[in-house]
Amino acid sequence: MxxxxxxxxxxxxxxxxxxxxxxxxxxxxxxxxxxxxxMRRSRAAGGMRGRGKLDRRTFTTSRPxxxxxxxxxxxxxxxxxxxxxxxxxxxxxxxxxxxxxxxxxxxxxxxxxxxxxxxxxxxxxxxxxxxxxxxxxxTVAAIVAANPRLIAARSQRTRAVAKLKDADKRLRRHRAAIEAGVNPVALVEPINAAEAEGAAAKAELENLPEPSQVxxxxxxxxxxxxxxxxxxxxxxxxxxxxxxxxxxxxxxxxxxxxxxxxxxxxxxxxxxxxxxxx
Incomplete structure (x- = not known):
């Protein structure tokens, strides 16, 4: 409310x-x-006064x-x-x-x-x-269940969770590559990007408002x-x-x-x- x-x-x-x-x-x-x-052309030939009669007008009616x-x-x-x-x-x-x-x-x-x-x-x-x-x-149960605010909030949470999981997956892959011998310098930017995206997704999850439910x-x-x-x-x-x-x-x-x-x-x-x- x-x-x-x-x-x-x-x-x-x-x-x-x-x-x-x-x-x-x-x-x-x-x-x-x-x-x-x-008939319209004939009226229009009468100049501005005649053309004025061609304009649409609003009529009142008693028809329901x-x-x-x-x-x-x-x-x-x-x-x-x-x-x-x-x-x-x-x-x-x-x-x-x-x-x-x-x-x-x-x-x-x-x-x-x-x-x-x-x-x-x-x-x-x-x-x-x-x-x-x-x-x-x-009818009432269907209306309550179809609350779009609740559906949108769940969808937003699902997307944020997916972003967080993807960022964690990339971080694990980069770290495994370093352990396998890849030069860490080459992975600095990808690691920083994954960490930033993971932090943003986590912050989004923590700050999602509770949807109002009718x-x-x-x-x-x-x-x-x-x-x-x-x-x-x-x-x-x-x-x-x-x-x-x-x-x-x-x-x-x-x-x-x-x-x-x-x-x-x-x-x-x-x-x-x-x-x-x-």
Whole structure:
């Protein structure tokens, strides 16, 4: 846990299933596109006043986009924009809005679309299952076990131990060479280098901080504060769902090449951030 004003975040990633999604058909015909282009040119001919009408504007809408701001495209890592097309809600990523010359354009389709109605039910089913009474213990245990700070600390310790062993091995080899008759002067620099690396690795091991560990009790306490978890979401109002999604830090990443949505959630425990996902 952090103390005072100092804070840190843990991102605990637990991967299970993913949600399959369909793609959208072509949206605008060639004739419609041509007519729009002619209209734009006509307006632009009116000078600066006419060109001003061509700028993008922000419109308010009463339509409930349940997952607005939560989708990202895995190809370019940008947020996907919500749009309604023929009374169907899509989240879209357009290649034409990517900076010209970006290497992302080589693999990015002209338009990436994912339908909201293909995601809603599988997503809410996953949330209810992950946090219901039958699965809550498994979910919490997986979150605790996946603490990246703990994993990173173990990895750092493993690397330091390997460096120390390698330095000791080289020192023993150099000393054996001297005993076998090799001129010690020729090995002064290699011996000094091995001793310095060994000393640095030993100092690193002695000064490694103990990783902070989020406890299961803290995670349970946070989950108890979110009363919507583990309850039916199939008929929930958009406002209620948005509050729940905010509380669990819902994030969605759509992979067009897989036609799958990867889901992650973030639970904040005091000043810590605890993450799980699918």
């Amino acid at each position: 952090s103390s005072g004003d100092a804070t840190w975040q843990d991102e605990l990633v637990v991967r299970t299933d993913v949600i399959g999604c369909g793609l959208a058909p072509e949206i605008v015909s060639v004739d419609t596109f041509t007519q729009v282009q002619l 986009y349940r997952l607005r701001g939560r989708f990202r495209c895995t190809l370019c890592e940008r947020k996907m924009l919500a749009a309604t097309i023929r009374n169907t809600i899509y989240y879209r990523c357009l290649a034409r809005t990517i900076a010209p010359g970006s290497p992302v354009l080589t693999a990015h389709p002209r338009t990436v679309n994912v339908r909201e109605d293909h995601v809603n039910d599988p997503l809410n089913d996953w949330i209810m299952q992950a946090y219901d009474r039958d699965h809550i213990n498994q 406890t299961a009790a803290e995670i349970y306490a946070r989950i108890d504060m979110i009363g919507e978890l583990g309850t039916s979401l199939s008929s929930a109002q958009p406002e209620r769902l948005n509050k729940l999604y905010d509380a669990i830090g819902l994030e969605l990443r759509y992979a067009p090449d897989e036609q799958r949505v990867h889901v992650s959630t973030t639970l904040r425990v005091a000043n810590e951030c605890v993450r799980g996902g699918t």
